[in-house]
Amino acid sequence: MTTVDSPSVTGLQIHTDRKSLRQALHTVGMTVARTSPIPALCGVLLETDEHSLRVSSTDYQCTVTTRLPARITTPGRMLLNHHELTKLLTGLGKGLRTREAEDMPVRLRATDDGTGQLSAHGYHLSVTSYAPEEFPDLPRAEASCAELDWTTFTHQAQRVLVAADTDREPSMPALSGVSVTITPNQLRLVATDRYRLAIADCPATTTHDTEQTVLIPAELLASVITRLTGQRLRIGLTESGMATLTTETTTVIATAPDEHARYPKWERLMPTGGTTVRFERDPLARAANTAAALATATDSDAMVLRLAGDRVALAPVVDDDPETVTAPWHPLRSGTIEQPMRMRFHAERLADALSTLHTSTVALTVTGSYTPAVFSDDDGLFRHLLMPMRTPRR
Known part of the structure; x- marks a missing residue:
C-alpha cells in the first residue's frame, strides 16, 4: 500500500456504511483498469458535497459517477486504488452475519502524511492513493432528451444485445454498438451483427420534436x-x-465505439408484404433448443424451419441435407402458408431469436425461403430479424 506523489488527499474525511460503499465501487468498477501505465486510471475519485459522496472512474472512453449517502466530517477529494479498496472492504465482512457486515x-480519511486510510470494525488500514490532480477531467452531463422506466429499458436492452457484434475487432466498428434513436414519445434500441437484427421500442417522455441518434458500446451497455x-x-x-445515461444516483457518459462510425441503414432489411403467421412461443422455443442440440451432436450448425398449411x-x-431428419409439427395459432416453405437458419441464432421473444403468442413474417424472416412479440414492441443460410450446392 503506497502513496504516489503526495499529497494525494486534500483533507477529506467521510463516514458511511460498508454496503453503500461496496455498491458504489461495484457500479464504477466497469471502467476501472486493474493495471495501467497511467496509475490514476486504477483509482476511483472520491469527492464530497453537502450531504453525499461522489465516486467516479474513467477509462477515457467512458466515465461513471455515482453518489452515496455519507456524513461529511471534512470535505475534500481523494483518489484511491479501486481494486485494493474493494478487497479490503470484502475482507472486513468475513466472519460476520450478512446484516452486520x-x-x-x-470511515475514509487522509492521514497526516496524505495517505488514504480506511477504518472499520476496529481496523485502520492504509489504501494506495494517487494525486487527485492526475485524474482526467470529467465530462459534464447535459440535459436529458428522453426519460423512461428503468426496468423497461433494461428488459429491452438485454433482448437487443443478443444481436450485437461482440468480436474484439469487428469488421464494422459501429456494429459493436447499440443504436439508440429518440423520437417523440419513443426510444428505439437496435443491434445487428449482419446475420441478425434486433429492434426494441420503449415508450418515453421526450423533449425534442426531431429525431436524435447515439451509438452506445454494446459491452458497456x-x-x-x-x-x-x-x-x-x-x-x-x-x-x-457522447451519450449520457442517468439514474437517480448514477451517471454514465460514453463515447461511440468509433467516432466516425455510421450505423447501417437497417430499415431496408425489413420485409414488406409477405405472409404473417402466429404460433405459441414456448413449444417452438423448446423445439428450437432441441434442434440446436441435435445439430451440435451431428457436427452441424444449421436447422431448418418448415412451414406448410397451418403447421x-x-x-x-x-449432412447438409434439410430433409434427413423428420420432426414433430406444431399448430399455428393463426395464418396459413399456401405454398410449403423451407428456411435454413443458423441453429444457435434461431434458438436465441426465440428466447428473446416474451409474449405467449409470437408472429413470424416471411416473404420467401431465401429472404429475411422476422420474429416479433405479439404487442409489436420487439422484432428479431434473421438472415437465412444458403443451401450448399450438392
Whole structure:
C-alpha cells in the first residue's frame, strides 16, 4: 500500500456504511483498469458535497459517477486504488452475519502524511492513493432528451444485445454498438451483427420534436444494465456527441465505439408484404433448443424451419441435407402458408431469436425461403430479424 506523489488527499474525511460503499465501487468498477501505465486510471475519485459522496472512474472512453449517502466530517477529494479498496472492504465482512457486515460503519480519511486510510470494525488500514490532480477531467452531463422506466429499458436492452457484434475487432466498428434513436414519445434500441437484427421500442417522455441518434458500446451497455439500479432513466447527448445515461444516483457518459462510425441503414432489411403467421412461443422455443442440440451432436450448425398449411416444424440439418431428419409439427395459432416453405437458419441464432421473444403468442413474417424472416412479440414492441443460410450446392 503506497502513496504516489503526495499529497494525494486534500483533507477529506467521510463516514458511511460498508454496503453503500461496496455498491458504489461495484457500479464504477466497469471502467476501472486493474493495471495501467497511467496509475490514476486504477483509482476511483472520491469527492464530497453537502450531504453525499461522489465516486467516479474513467477509462477515457467512458466515465461513471455515482453518489452515496455519507456524513461529511471534512470535505475534500481523494483518489484511491479501486481494486485494493474493494478487497479490503470484502475482507472486513468475513466472519460476520450478512446484516452486520452490510451495516458496518466505515470511515475514509487522509492521514497526516496524505495517505488514504480506511477504518472499520476496529481496523485502520492504509489504501494506495494517487494525486487527485492526475485524474482526467470529467465530462459534464447535459440535459436529458428522453426519460423512461428503468426496468423497461433494461428488459429491452438485454433482448437487443443478443444481436450485437461482440468480436474484439469487428469488421464494422459501429456494429459493436447499440443504436439508440429518440423520437417523440419513443426510444428505439437496435443491434445487428449482419446475420441478425434486433429492434426494441420503449415508450418515453421526450423533449425534442426531431429525431436524435447515439451509438452506445454494446459491452458497456451490458455492464450498465447489470450494475446500475434505479426507477427512472434519463438519456441525453453532450455537445461532443457522447451519450449520457442517468439514474437517480448514477451517471454514465460514453463515447461511440468509433467516432466516425455510421450505423447501417437497417430499415431496408425489413420485409414488406409477405405472409404473417402466429404460433405459441414456448413449444417452438423448446423445439428450437432441441434442434440446436441435435445439430451440435451431428457436427452441424444449421436447422431448418418448415412451414406448410397451418403447421410449423424445426429440425436439425444433418449432412447438409434439410430433409434427413423428420420432426414433430406444431399448430399455428393463426395464418396459413399456401405454398410449403423451407428456411435454413443458423441453429444457435434461431434458438436465441426465440428466447428473446416474451409474449405467449409470437408472429413470424416471411416473404420467401431465401429472404429475411422476422420474429416479433405479439404487442409489436420487439422484432428479431434473421438472415437465412444458403443451401450448399450438392
